[in-house]
Each structure stands twice: as structure tokens, then as C-alpha cells.
Amino acid sequence: MANAIEPRARSGDSTGVDSESTRERILDVAERLFAQRGLAGTAVRDIAREADLTAPSLYNHFDGKQALYEAVLTRGVEPLFGLIDRLGQADQAEENSIHVLDAIMDHLAEHPDIAKLIQHESLTGGASLSHIVHGWLGPIVAQGLAAMKSNPDTVWSDDEQPMAVAAWIHVILGHFAMAPLLRELFEVDPLAPEQLERQKRFLRRFAQLMLSGADQASED
Amino acid sequence: MANAIEPRARSGDSTGVDSESTRERILDVAERLFAQRGLAGTAVRDIAREADLTAPSLYNHFDGKQALYEAVLTRGVEPLFGLIDRLGQADQAEENSIHVLDAIMDHLAEHPDIAKLIQHESLTGGASLSHIVHGWLGPIVAQGLAAMKSNPDTVWSDDEQPMAVAAWIHVILGHFAMAPLLRELFEVDPLAPEQLERQKRFLRRFAQLMLSGADQASED
Amino acid sequence: MANAIEPRARSGDSTGVDSESTRERILDVAERLFAQRGLAGTAVRDIAREADLTAPSLYNHFDGKQALYEAVLTRGVEPLFGLIDRLGQADQAEENSIHVLDAIMDHLAEHPDIAKLIQHESLTGGASLSHIVHGWLGPIVAQGLAAMKSNPDTVWSDDEQPMAVAAWIHVILGHFAMAPLLRELFEVDPLAPEQLERQKRFLRRFAQLMLSGADQASED
Amino acid sequence: MANAIEPRARSGDSTGVDSESTRERILDVAERLFAQRGLAGTAVRDIAREADLTAPSLYNHFDGKQALYEAVLTRGVEPLFGLIDRLGQADQAEENSIHVLDAIMDHLAEHPDIAKLIQHESLTGGASLSHIVHGWLGPIVAQGLAAMKSNPDTVWSDDEQPMAVAAWIHVILGHFAMAPLLRELFEVDPLAPEQLERQKRFLRRFAQLMLSGADQASED
DNA sequence: GATGAATGAGGATTCATTCAT
DNA sequence: AATGAATGAATCCTCATTCAT
Numbered sequence: 001m002a003n004a005i006e007p008r009a010r011s012g013d014s015t016g017v018d019s020e021s022t023r024e025r026i027l028d029v030a031e032r033l034f035a036q037r038g039l040a041g042t043a044v045r046d047i048a049r050e051a052d053l054t055a056p057s058l059y060n061h062f063d064g065k066q067a068l069y070e071a072v073l074t075r076g077v078e079p080l081f082g083l084i085d086r087l088g089q090a091d092q093a094e095e096n097s098i099h100v101l102d103a104i105m106d107h108l109a110e111h112p113d114i115a116k117l118i119q120h121e122s123l124t125g126g127a128s129l130s131h132i133v134h135g136w137l138g139p140i141v142a143q144g145l146a147a148m149k150s151n152p153d154t155v156w157s158d159d160e161q162p163m164a165v166a167a168w169i170h171v172i173l174g175h176f177a178m179a180p181l182l183r184e185l186f187e188v189d190p191l192a193p194e195q196l197e198r199q200k201r202f203l204r205r206f207a208q209l210m211l212s213g214a215d216q217a218s219e220d
Numbered sequence: 221m222a223n224a225i226e227p228r229a230r231s232g233d234s235t236g237v238d239s240e241s242t243r244e245r246i247l248d249v250a251e252r253l254f255a256q257r258g259l260a261g262t263a264v265r266d267i268a269r270e271a272d273l274t275a276p277s278l279y280n281h282f283d284g285k286q287a288l289y290e291a292v293l294t295r296g297v298e299p300l301f302g303l304i305d306r307l308g309q310a311d312q313a314e315e316n317s318i319h320v321l322d323a324i325m326d327h328l329a330e331h332p333d334i335a336k337l338i339q340h341e342s343l344t345g346g347a348s349l350s351h352i353v354h355g356w357l358g359p360i361v362a363q364g365l366a367a368m369k370s371n372p373d374t375v376w377s378d379d380e381q382p383m384a385v386a387a388w389i390h391v392i393l394g395h396f397a398m399a400p401l402l403r404e405l406f407e408v409d410p411l412a413p414e415q416l417e418r419q420k421r422f423l424r425r426f427a428q429l430m431l432s433g434a435d436q437a438s439e440d
Numbered sequence: 441m442a443n444a445i446e447p448r449a450r451s452g453d454s455t456g457v458d459s460e461s462t463r464e465r466i467l468d469v470a471e472r473l474f475a476q477r478g479l480a481g482t483a484v485r486d487i488a489r490e491a492d493l494t495a496p497s498l499y500n501h502f503d504g505k506q507a508l509y510e511a512v513l514t515r516g517v518e519p520l521f522g523l524i525d526r527l528g529q530a531d532q533a534e535e536n537s538i539h540v541l542d543a544i545m546d547h548l549a550e551h552p553d554i555a556k557l558i559q560h561e562s563l564t565g566g567a568s569l570s571h572i573v574h575g576w577l578g579p580i581v582a583q584g585l586a587a588m589k590s591n592p593d594t595v596w597s598d599d600e601q602p603m604a605v606a607a608w609i610h611v612i613l614g615h616f617a618m619a620p621l622l623r624e625l626f627e628v629d630p631l632a633p634e635q636l637e638r639q640k641r642f643l644r645r646f647a648q649l650m651l652s653g654a655d656q657a658s659e660d
Numbered sequence: 661m662a663n664a665i666e667p668r669a670r671s672g673d674s675t676g677v678d679s680e681s682t683r684e685r686i687l688d689v690a691e692r693l694f695a696q697r698g699l700a701g702t703a704v705r706d707i708a709r710e711a712d713l714t715a716p717s718l719y720n721h722f723d724g725k726q727a728l729y730e731a732v733l734t735r736g737v738e739p740l741f742g743l744i745d746r747l748g749q750a751d752q753a754e755e756n757s758i759h760v761l762d763a764i765m766d767h768l769a770e771h772p773d774i775a776k777l778i779q780h781e782s783l784t785g786g787a788s789l790s791h792i793v794h795g796w797l798g799p800i801v802a803q804g805l806a807a808m809k810s811n812p813d814t815v816w817s818d819d820e821q822p823m824a825v826a827a828w829i830h831v832i833l834g835h836f837a838m839a840p841l842l843r844e845l846f847e848v849d850p851l852a853p854e855q856l857e858r859q860k861r862f863l864r865r866f867a868q869l870m871l872s873g874a875d876q877a878s879e880d
Numbered sequence: 881g882a883t884g885a886a887t888g889a890g891g892a893t894t895c896a897t898t899c900a901t
Numbered sequence: 902a903a904t905g906a907a908t909g910a911a912t913c914c915t916c917a918t919t920c921a922t
Contacts, residue, residue, distance in 0.1 A: 037344055040261030057907050116343055122401035123336055133404040162406050163422040170394030171387045181342035184353040186382045202383040277882045480701030497903045556783055562841035563776055564697055573844040602846045603862040607831045614830030621782035624793040626822045642823040717886050
């Protein structure tokens with residue numbers, strides 16, 4: 001519960017462009033709360049309060065809770081679409097995949113709520129799921145499958161390859177989305193910078209392993 | 221607040237196990253709805269309606285929404301605890317791990333909602349998370365780590381081993397919990413019997429790979 | 441995306457009387473909406489939107505919803521007051537009545553929303569009702585009563601005369617105010633020009649009938 | 661404005677059949693308020709308060725505001741349907757019409773809000789209008805037209821007959837629906853018993869007049 | 881064991897209005 | 902004269918829960 005007394009606690013914004021900053025502030029808060037509590041578990045009033053306004057004011061910026069949710073999702077996932085574009089132009093599928101995974105990890109590390117949002121969407125079969133899948137995960141998966149097929153050393157049969165790619169996704173998203181569980185389990189904060197670095201290194205080797213079935217990566 | 225003393229007030233059910241069956245029916249529906257929509261997103265009335273009674277009647281069987289939720293979690297996770305017990309007694313850590321994973325997969329396959337419940341709990345940092353972690357996942361992880369350490373061929377450094385174990389968990393849970401996403405992505409139902417069989421085979425090889433870094437499994 | 445509606449769709453009017461035309465535009469829209477949905481059922485924002493501005497802008501022209509409502513009523517009813525003035529000066533009460541009814545019909549035909557507004561006011565016992573009654577209907581009624589009394593052939597007793605005059609009013613207002621009902625009932629649009637013409641003819645004969653109890657009107 | 665302090669002020673109902681009586685009590689209050697203020701102008705909470713319960717409790721009896729509104733309308737108009745049935749069986753169309761008008765007047769006199777509800781519906785073009793028209797007004801109008809056509813003395817041409825029938829409706833409904841206006845205009849309460857009696861007598865003569873164009877009724 | 885009725889708390893959203901720009 | 906942003910009040914409605922029957 002934030003403070004219920006001071007409705008105005010603006011820090012130091014005397015700049016005129018309050019509008020855009022308010023919108024972003026709302027999105028930031030909403031992203032955090034939706035990620036923590038899910039769509040149904042988050043009250044519009046809570047978002048508003050933490051963004052330093054009243055619930056009705058929020059409706060000056062977004063058409064409603066669902067619209068806000070979708071804006072959060074869009075803002076979070078859209079940048080990942082850009083990564084995909086660069087993916088299609090590369091020559092070396094396999095090596096490229098590694099770099100894209102790295103970039104994705106970096107983005108998710110900076111916005112760890114996005115992974116949670118995606119898992120929420122997936123769990124509840126939300127309406128935006130289709131958009132996420134076809135715009136973002138689909139191309140990545142296609143790229144992963146291509147890399148796998150073009151690798152003569154792969155240990156996965158055609159049947160297994162989709163599952164191997166799915167495993168990638170689960171491992172990447174899971175690291176962020178299930179942070180509370182991992183914290184409890186390993187008594188380490190998965191989102192701490194050094195831990196993120198470790199996970200990135202791990203993921204690189206893991207990708208190699210999934211791709212070829214053998215470990216060729218060297219410590220960097 | 222209902223009575224905190226008698227959580228079970230089942231009396232003489234002369235006609236047979238009607239009472240017990242109602243309780244189970246409620247748990248079944250609740251498990252399904254909680255898994256689909258999460259705790260906050262599920263209305264007690266909806267559970268009651270689908271279990272063919274009214275919301276107040278539900279309170280004859282459970283002390284409230286939270287209590288029902290916990291009963292669902294307990295019923296879903298408890299059977300897994302039994303698996304853990306047998307785990308501790310075995311000699312061959314590695315081989316045993318494989319069997320336990322198989323058993324877990326079988327259980328999750330029969331109750332696919334459990335994986336979703338665990339992910340919901342993890343995402344929202346629910347109160348029952350600690351119980352799940354220490355009662356169930358903890359021992360499995362310990363066992364997995366032990367198997368890894370005792371394997372001289374492992375490719376994972378001490379640092380990486382927890383992440384490798386976490387990867388297991390993500391892949392197992394993810395297959396069930398993110399079924400809607402996978403369905404959209406691969407246009408295959410991950411919960412269809414033949415697909416579950418494939419996933420089990422895949423998981424066995426995946427476990428080998430994670431354990432040793434090389435694939436030694438043969439088709440069984 | 442906050443608002444999906446563009447409040448500005450003004451074409452290219454750099455001509456002078458923008459202010460006055462805006463005020464009239466608002467009054468036109470408000471009259472239509474208040475007539476359709478009543479005072480409570482009409483949102484200021486809806487009026488503003490249909491008048492191509494935003495709700496706050498509307499406050500530059502009117503002091504508030506209630507003030508706007510009263511302005512609409514006044515603008516609608518005021519012209520009728522003029523008719524009344526001419527009424528008092530005439531000699532032949534009866535014949536004059538007929539002409540005034542004609543003039544009222546003509547005015548209502550051009551502004552069919554006014555009848556609706558009056559009925560809304562009457563149904564809800566609105567605050568402006570008294571103004572309408574004493575300023576407009578009162579004199580008409582007095583005139584009608586006088587015409588009746590001065591007619592030796594009238595079939596109505598003193599007791600009945602007010603009800604006969606009320607019947608006039610109901611028939612005149614009803615034709616416009618209950619247009620939706622009549623449309624559904626007779627499958628004819630009461631506001632269509634030829635139908636209005638018919639109603640005017642009918643009303644003339646009806647007035648004769650009410651006045652004297654016998655039909656003396658010939659087709660004109 | 662009821663008292664906001666005592667939520668329970670039940671008079672003397674120790675009988676068990678509270679349910680049905682509550683439902684009726686709500687309908688009574690709702691009928692009154694909807695008639696006074698219209699659908700949009702009436703707050704569910706106001707209805708609930710005057711019916712001695714809280715707004716949420718009202719939802720145990722009705723599915724929502726709209727549903728309550730329709731229930732009020734149905735309850736109010738349905739009894740009139742019964743009158744229509746008896747209408748079809750009679751031989752003497754003309755004489756019968758008079759009796760039916762009497763019966764309708766009696767019903768509306770006992771439930772003066774119904775006329776207001778119908779006018780509200782007609783003004784706003786409500787969804788239930790069609791039901792009212794085809795179930796109730798339609799047959800009455802048909803009967804009225806038949807009586808008119810079968811009367812050789814009628815002064816109304818075929819063209820005018822629908823308008824003459826419409827005039828009936830306006831006069832009948834108007835007397836109740838526009839009661840506030842009439843009160844202000846004639847300083848007599850149209851709903852007072854003796855005034856209702858007068859209006860009924862007037863209406864009988866008015867019907868004669870409209871039917872034949874001449875007055876044949878004698879004082880009773 | 882089941883239910884209809886009731887309710888306090890809360891939830892999303894609308895509304896009329898103000899104000900700085 | 903116009904508007905974007907803000908807001909208190911209110912609106913409809915849902916929810917978990919209680920209780921008498």
C-alpha cells in the first residue's frame with residue numbers, strides 16, 4: 001500500500017512535456033504490477049496510485065484496463081520484433097542464432113517483467129498471445145529450427161526438434177518469469193547483475209548443446 | 221471467518237460417498253479454473269456453478285477461496301512428495317533421477333493443471349510457493365545436483381549446475397504450463413497422448429544431455 | 441491509444457461569426473440529444489463530440505449542463521411566446537385559435553424536438569416546466585377555454601372544458617413526441633412532410649370538433 | 661430521500677415469504693422512480709434504498725438495471741394484454757371499444773406510472789417499445805379502426821382515421837403521463853379520484869365524438 | 881449438506897466540471 | 902476560444918462471505 005495521504009508527490013517535473021511522461025509512467029507501473037499480479041489481480045486504482053494520479057485520470061491516457069494491458073504488452077514485446085528483422089538478413093544461421101539469443105537475453109534482463117507478462121498470457125490463453133507468437137516467437141522458432149536442421153551433428157530427430165526449440169524458450173523465459181521460485185530454491189537472486197551474466201553464459205553453452213548435442217563452447 | 225478449528229466436519233454420510241465426491245468435484249473444477257485463470261481471476265461462484273452447487277454450499281466443504289486454493293495445490297503436489305521419498309533411498313543417483321523424472325512427467329501428464337498452478341504461484345510469488353519449493357522441488361533439485369556432481373563427464377561447472385537443474389524444471393513445467401503458447405506456435409496439442417509420449421522420450425534424452433553434456437540414451 | 445475520436449474535424453472556416461455559429465451548433469446538437477435521451481441520459485461529452493469540440497470547450501459557451509439544457513428549452517419555446525402575443529390582440533377568439541394552432545403546428549413541425557423536450561420536462565417534473573406552462577401553454581389554454589365558452593354550440597360542460605383543452609395539447613404534442621411509437625404502430629413516419637400536412641389538416645378539423653362538438657370544417 | 665441511517669426499517673413482515681414480497685417491493689419502487697426520472701435518471705442505489713436494501717442485494721432478484729426496467733415494464737403492461745383478449749371475442753365492436761377504454765382507464769388510474777413508462781419508452785425509442793406496440797397498442801388500434809370504419813356516421817376519411825385513433829392514445833396516455841404539467845396548468849390534480857372519474861366520463865364522450873363525429877352520449 | 885437472501889468492500893468506468901496552457 | 906489533463910462524486914456491478922432456514 002502506497003501512501004494514501006499525499007495524492008500529489010510528483011518528484012521534480014517542471015518540464016512541460018508532462019503528458020508523454022505520464023503515459024510512460026503509467027506504463028511502467030502497469031508493467032510491473034501486471035507482471036507481479038496478472039491482469040485480473042491488478043486493480044486499476046493501484047496502478048493509478050503508484051503512478052501518482054487517480055483512477056479516472058488514467059482514463060485520459062488509456063481507454064481502459066484491457067487497453068492498458070495491451071499497450072504494456074505491445075511496448076514490451078515490440079522491441080523484440082526489431083531483433084527478428086535483423087535475424088532474417090544474416091547468412092550464418094547458427095552463429096546468428098546465438099547472437100539473437102544474447103540480444104533477447106539482454107532485452108529481457110533490462111525488462112524482466114516482459115517474460116512474466118508472456119507467461120501470464122500463455123497461462124491464461126490471453127487474446128494477445130497470438131500476436132506475440134506470430135510476431136515474435138514464431139520467427140525465432142523458425143530460425144532455431146533452421147539452424148538445427150542445417151547442423152549435421154544435431155542429435156535431435158525431426159520429431160524432436162520442435163521440442164528442443166521449445167526447451168530454449170522455456171529456459172529463457174523461465175529464468176525471468178520464475179524468478180521468485182528460483183530465488184526460493186537456490187537462494188540466489190536470478191535478476192542480480194552477476195547472476196544474469198552467468199545465465200547468459202550458460203544460455204550460450206546451452207544453445208550449443210541443444211543445437212548439436214555436444215558442447216563446443218569455450219569459456220569467455 | 222469460518223471456524224478455524226474444524227476444517228473437516230464431514231458427518232454421517234449414509235448414502236455413501238456423496239460428500240466425498242462433492243469435495244472432489246469441487247477440487248477438480250477449482251484446479252481447472254485456478255490453472256486457467258489464476259487465483260485472482262477465478263470467482264468462487266464460477267467454481268461452484270461448474271461443480272453444480274451454489275457458492276454458499278461450497279463453504280460447507282472449504283473454509284474459503286484461499287483455503288480451497290491451497291487444498292487444490294496440496295492435492296496436486298502431495299503425490300509428488302511420495303516420489304521424493306523413494307528418491308532418497310536409491311543408490312544409483314543418476315539412473316534414479318531419470319526414473320523420477322519419468323514418474324513426474326507421468327503425474328503431470330495426468331494432471332496438467334498442476335504445472336500451471338505452480339507457474340501461477342511462481343509468477344505471483346504466492347504464499348504456498350515456499351511449501352512447494354521446500355517440500356517438492358528442493359529435494360528434486362538436490363538430487364539432480366548430486367547426480368551432476370557425481371558424474372565425471374559433466375560439462376557444467378559448479379557455477380552452472382544450478383542453472384542446468386533450473387533448465388530441467390523450466391522444460392518440464394513449461395511443456396504443460398505453456399501449452400496454449402505451444403499449441404499456437406507448433407500447431408500441435410502438447411497435451412495430446414502421442415505428443416506427451418514424445419515429450420517424455422525427449423525429456424529422457426534431454427536429461428542425459430544436461431547431466432553429462434552428451435547423449436547416451438538409446439530408444440527404449 | 442487514448443482517444444480514438446478526433447474532436448477537431450473542422451473544415452476551413454476562417455470566416456467571421458465562428459463564435460455564434462459554434463453556440464448555435466452546440467444548441468442544435470443538444471436539442472437533438474436531449475430530446476432523444478432526456479437530460480439525465482445525455483452526456484455533455486456526447487453533445488460536445490457531435491458539435492466537433494471537446495467537453496471543456498463547451499464551457500466557454502454555456503455555464504454547464506443545466507444551463508445548456510435551459511438554453512435549449514428557451515430557444516425552442518421562446519418563438520412560441522411571440523405567437524401568444526398576437527393571440528391576445530385578436531377579436532374573433534375562435535377563428536384565431538385555429539390560426540394559432542396552425543402556427544404552432546408549423547413551428548413544431550420545423551422543430552419536432554421541442555415537443556419531445558416538453559414531454560420530457562413534463563414527465564420528470566423538471567424545473568423549467570413552470571416557465572413553459574405559464575409563459576406559453578397557459579395563454580393558449582386560456583384562449584382555448586375562452587373560445588369554447590363563447591361558442592354556444594359547445595358540447596362540453598364547464599367541468600369538461602379543461603379536459604377538452606388538455607386533449608388538444610396531448611394530441612398536438614403527442615404527434616411529435618411519440619413519433620417513434622406512431623412509426624411502429626402505423627408504419628408511417630409522422631414527421632414526413634406529407635404526413636405533417638395530413639396531421640395539420642386533421643388537427644384543424646379536430647379543433648373544430650373539440651370546440652363545438654360538430655364538424656364544420658371543409659377541406660381547404 | 662429516504663433515511664440514510666437505518667438500513668432496516670421493515671414494517672411488520674414476520675411471514676416467511678419474504679422473497680416474493682421483496683421482489684414486488686423492488687418492482688413497486690422501481691416503477692415509481694423509473695416513471696418519475698426515466699431509466700437513465702434513476703440510480704439503482706436509489707431504488708434499493710427505497711426498497712429497504714442495498715444495491716448489491718437487488719442483484720439477487722434482478723439481473724441488472726436494464727432487466728429490472730424490463731420487468732417493471734412487463735409487469736405494468738402485461739395486464740393490459742388480458743383486456744385485449746376479451747376484445748377480440750365481442751360482437752358489437754363499437755360498444756365494446758368503449759368498455760375496453762373504460763377498463764384501460766381504470767387500470768391506468770390504478771397504476772398511473774405505466775403511462776409515464778410508456779411515454780418514456782416512446783420518447784427514447786426504447787427497446788421494449790416494439791413489444792408494447794405489437795402486444796398491446798396494436799390490437800387496440802386495430803379495434804378502434806374497425807369500429808370507426810363500421811360506423812356510417814364517421815366524419816373521418818380513411819386517411820384521417822389512423823390520426824383519430826392516435827388522438828385517443830395521446831389523450832388517454834397524456835392525462836396520466838403529463839400529470840405534472842396539467843397540475844401546473846389547471847391547478848387540479850389529474851390523479852385525484854374525483855378528477856379521474858371526470859376524465860373517464862370525458863373520455864367516453866370523447867370516444868363517441870371521435871368515432872362518429874357527433875356527440876351521442878348522455879350524462880350518466 | 882444445501883440454498884436464497886443479504887451485504888460490505890471493492891472494482892472498472894463515466895460524468896460534469898475545473899484549470900493551466 | 903479551445904484543449905489536455907486531472908479529479909471527486911457517482912454509477913453499475915462483482916465478489917467473497919455470512920446467516921437463517
